[in-house]
Amino acid sequence: MTAPGRMPSPGSLAADIARFRADFDAEPDLADLGTAARRVLAAAAALFYRNGAPATSVRDIARAAGLTPGAMYHHFSSRDELLYRLVRHGHDRLDAVIRHSVGSAGNSPDAALRAFVHAYVLGHLERPQLAQVVRREYLHLAHDDYAEIVVRRRAVRDRLSGILRAGARSGTFALIGGRHGPTRQAVMVLDMCSRTSEWFDPSGSTPAGTLADQYVAAALRLVGAVQQDPAGDVSAGDRPPG
């Protein structure tokens, strides 16, 4: 591959790195890294986001982080570890957001689904670049790391399918897919929601919260929720035209 093929991203690489640095400096689960290591990780994140992990060299990362390739190996044992730490952090963050949201919601399947989807979408939209790196690049993890992340992704799916199964049993939801309904519809919801990070524009006209509400409404429809309160209405947060 002679050159990365991605569309030229808006904004500069330096701006992306600065954004990742600010995010990472505030994350408790990255506190064990030290400032230099976090700077390297932020540079890697920005380059992975722009060019993809396989097209990003150690020398690219080191240059963007302001040190030599050799120095990078004082903070990380390999380039693969950089990708692993990034993807793992992304999953840690999303898991925490979901756990917090669903945990503080009511016990009904309806409330749990609303909380789950809202948190899941917002979790993607608050850090769209990190979400994109995780979503695209986890396929390029080393074998063991890949297996570990697949397990974690399946756990997220199973958490949602559990909500759907409970709702189907209680008559709150009418699932499509028969015996496989809970899993199949969980996959539908997750696939639909996770892709938002790829096209969402934080400076666009639709706020992230509005979009999350719309996806909640869409998920409720998908699973055949029997009744929806105004938060799931068809206008879903957009002001009426005119």
Next chain:
Amino acid sequence: MTAPGRMPSPGSLAADIARFRADFDAEPDLADLGTAARRVLAAAAALFYRNGAPATSVRDIARAAGLTPGAMYHHFSSRDELLYRLVRHGHDRLDAVIRHSVGSAGNSPDAALRAFVHAYVLGHLERPQLAQVVRREYLHLAHDDYAEIVVRRRAVRDRLSGILRAGARSGTFALIGGRHGPTRQAVMVLDMCSRTSEWFDPSGSTPAGTLADQYVAAALRLVGAVQQDPAGDVSAGDRPPG
């Protein structure tokens, strides 16, 4: 990257190449290539599918196709062209399937949506490996090729959003998303459906046609279709239990 990180795929590389070869030999829009070139393209497809395009070298492709690296350049001008031909073919195929299906459906938005979604899902499930290569690797196209493919993908989205807009106007659909409803819900449907190629197992218990029916039913729910005939029922093709 020391090694590709993908999960070991079931079946052998040779089997994947043979499958791609059989598919490509039957495709009219690849008839200009000659048997040797199609063999190279099939080898590239199988390797891109297994390891990702950036992790696949020209030497890997040549070895899998049974010739030397130099010989490959008699059939294709560069490695990038291989990826471009593959992605373009995938889009040609899907466009044809959709055009045929929607064209022979009724004029109502409801019938058009059913035809579109059914063809779109089946198009992914009939060639799941090709669909995955297109979906994952088009990001790594060279700049101009990437821009061209993005335009084509947007055209598919616009075709669907046009159906949704017509349905909303006629009162057949009740869209979520206000002013952006048609586009937003088209994206929801496409994202949900295109991911099926990643997990579908042709030897599994659910036939592709059944799955397509379920996604049609899901899409109808998503866009708030006012009434659904039995083909869109909640059991959607699965036999009742017991």
Next chain:
DNA sequence: GTTAAAACTGAACGATCGTTTATAGCCACC
């Protein structure tokens, strides 16, 4: 049987890859 085009080989080009190593500055601490 001659000829011209097409297909292919094997070797090589310069560049870049991930990683290692030997060495030097730096800083806190006794």
Next chain:
DNA sequence: GGTGGCTATAAACGATCGTTCAGTTTTAAC
């Protein structure tokens, strides 16, 4: 003012990368 322990550097390792090219074999037409 030594003395470790970090952190960083510059240089180098062998390997592999995409691509080119001169020359050889195969193929097909007349």
